[in-house]
Amino acid sequence: MVIAEQLTRTFGNHVAVRDVTFSVKAGEIVTLLGPNGAGKTTTMRMLAGLIPPSAGRIRINQIELSDATAGLARNAVGLLTEAPGLWERLSVRTNLLTYARLQGVENPEQRVADALSLVDVADRDSDTAGTLSKGLKQRVAIARALLHTPPVLLLDEPTSGLDPASARQVRDLIRAMRLDGRAVLVSTHNLAEAEELSDRIGILKTQLLALDTPAALRGTKDSGRVVIELEGTAEPLEIAIADLSEIPGIVARLVGGGARIIRITPDRRSLEDVYLDLVGVDQ
Amino acid sequence: MTFSWSRVAALARKDAAELIRNPGAIIPAVLMVFGSLFPAFLILVITPRLTGETLEESGAFAEGAAAAVGLIPELAGLSGNARAQGFMFHQFSLLLLLVPVVGALSLATHAVIGERQSKALEPLLSTPISTVELLAAKTLTPFAFALTLTWMAVAIYLLGAAVFAEPGVFTSVAGVRLLVMFVILGPLVELAALLVSVIVSSRATDPRSAQQISALLILPITGVFVAQLMGVVTVGTGGMLVAALGCLVVNGALLWVGVRVFQRASILMRWR
Numbered sequence: 388m389v390i391a392e393q394l395t396r397t398f399g400n401h402v403a404v405r406d407v408t409f410s411v412k413a414g415e416i417v418t419l420l421g422p423n424g425a426g427k428t429t430t431m432r433m434l435a436g437l438i439p440p441s442a443g444r445i446r447i448n449q450i451e452l453s454d455a456t457a458g459l460a461r462n463a464v465g466l467l468t469e470a471p472g473l474w475e476r477l478s479v480r481t482n483l484l485t486y487a488r489l490q491g492v493e494n495p496e497q498r499v500a501d502a503l504s505l506v507d508v509a510d511r512d513s514d515t516a517g518t519l520s521k522g523l524k525q526r527v528a529i530a531r532a533l534l535h536t537p538p539v540l541l542l543d544e545p546t547s548g549l550d551p552a553s554a555r556q557v558r559d560l561i562r563a564m565r566l567d568g569r570a571v572l573v574s575t576h577n578l579a580e581a582e583e584l585s586d587r588i589g590i591l592k593t594q595l596l597a598l599d600t601p602a603a604l605r606g607t608k609d610s611g612r613v614v615i616e617l618e619g620t621a622e623p624l625e626i627a628i629a630d631l632s633e634i635p636g637i638v639a640r641l642v643g644g645g646a647r648i649i650r651i652t653p654d655r656r657s658l659e660d661v662y663l664d665l666v667g668v669d670q
Numbered sequence: 671m672t673f674s675w676s677r678v679a680a681l682a683r684k685d686a687a688e689l690i691r692n693p694g695a696i697i698p699a700v701l702m703v704f705g706s707l708f709p710a711f712l713i714l715v716i717t718p719r720l721t722g723e724t725l726e727e728s729g730a731f732a733e734g735a736a737a738a739v740g741l742i743p744e745l746a747g748l749s750g751n752a753r754a755q756g757f758m759f760h761q762f763s764l765l766l767l768l769v770p771v772v773g774a775l776s777l778a779t780h781a782v783i784g785e786r787q788s789k790a791l792e793p794l795l796s797t798p799i800s801t802v803e804l805l806a807a808k809t810l811t812p813f814a815f816a817l818t819l820t821w822m823a824v825a826i827y828l829l830g831a832a833v834f835a836e837p838g839v840f841t842s843v844a845g846v847r848l849l850v851m852f853v854i855l856g857p858l859v860e861l862a863a864l865l866v867s868v869i870v871s872s873r874a875t876d877p878r879s880a881q882q883i884s885a886l887l888i889l890p891i892t893g894v895f896v897a898q899l900m901g902v903v904t905v906g907t908g909g910m911l912v913a914a915l916g917c918l919v920v921n922g923a924l925l926w927v928g929v930r931v932f933q934r935a936s937i938l939m940r941w942r
Contacts, residue, residue, distance in 0.1 A: 432792075435796045436796075437795055437934055438934070438935040439935060458798040461796055461797060461798050464796065466793060466796040468789070468793050468796075471789075472790040472791070474684065474788055475788055476688050485680055485681065485684040486797065488676065488679075489677050489680050489799050490798065491798070
């Protein structure tokens, strides 16, 4: 559904994104994690056909992105921007109707009603957009991204600034989009959210530093230690190992020495540890 | 993708709905209507009534009127105070050209900057709308609004001539010269103001500087008006047509530039 190959984007002398390659399949959620200025929004904008890459190729829903095909490709993409970007003086319905007409959807009135029902905001359709809470605005913005039933969704910081309840509702909506078979690319700073939502996570800092499933990302970064809790001792033992295959030998020696083992845990690192290792602690 | 009027209409309709709810955009344009009408009525109606001296009696106006007959033939059928009044109504009508310019600048700037202020530009640009369609939509609504205001101002002006001036003045003022000024030249001047405003907005990083640069368009009109009042020039119907032709050429060039500078990536990065 989405294929990015060796994407690079420069602004003058500044390289915002360098040589980034990844793909997002139908029914998959891929999250781009990275610090501020890492190039997440620039990558999203390139994929949405808003800014052309300085180098590299993009395919959206089988369409090779170019000046000539950008309009078609944009029809295949639903973009949720970091700020909801609603026209605050207008009603929710007028906001969405305008977009439905710009997207050229058939029966726009019905489509707007359907999209608002999907995000559970149908009862607020006559309200002026400026009077809605941030969570409701974000749900309206999601409805806007879904109006033309795009196969690809690009969600830039979808839960940024939302309270926990609103953020959960938005995450539930994103999961529902995966179930609909859409390719979903999310950008976020929120590690817990990325881990909870994503099939795969890409860690971006100008370049794509890693791209894998959350479990594999954690697994690729063992700390090289094993933690052993023993009966009768307050502090667990931490033993450095080169490989997990050393554990049976360690257990045998401890038991042979009369120790009673309660639990043995390979010290796997959290996604946060992996992230900070890759992007640098100062981030 | 081919040009789609339905996309232009959808966005222009939205802009109209927003403008109606935005007094900050409409008030300067409406104030300009009164601002351009007031000096004329002050000199042509209020002052003579307060001083008891007609325009003809003040001398300079009568001389100016006599000298202008060659360029403004509509004055030929008038005499005495009516001719002086007709001459001054013709002179002050140029001030009404500020209405489409100021109206266009105020309304277009809001139509453009409003997208940035509501952070709606990025989602808007992510739709299939082309930059040419966006340019057309962003020009259409302010154009229609400002032109309506201009014609309302002209209607009030003519009503004033009909009610307060001497017999014959109204028919002299409501002639070919006024028709050329507000049906041909006015819309062309307005379109130039709109295109300059949109082009500058798409390149400037600061909205205020965009407004200030665009506002420079007022200077030529004000300059000609002042020159007319000082008796340096009198712009007749022929002069209006030449100005309209010049405006047409300028608009062609502005449109050519506008389409080229109004690019997605450029306005997305600059309109923040």
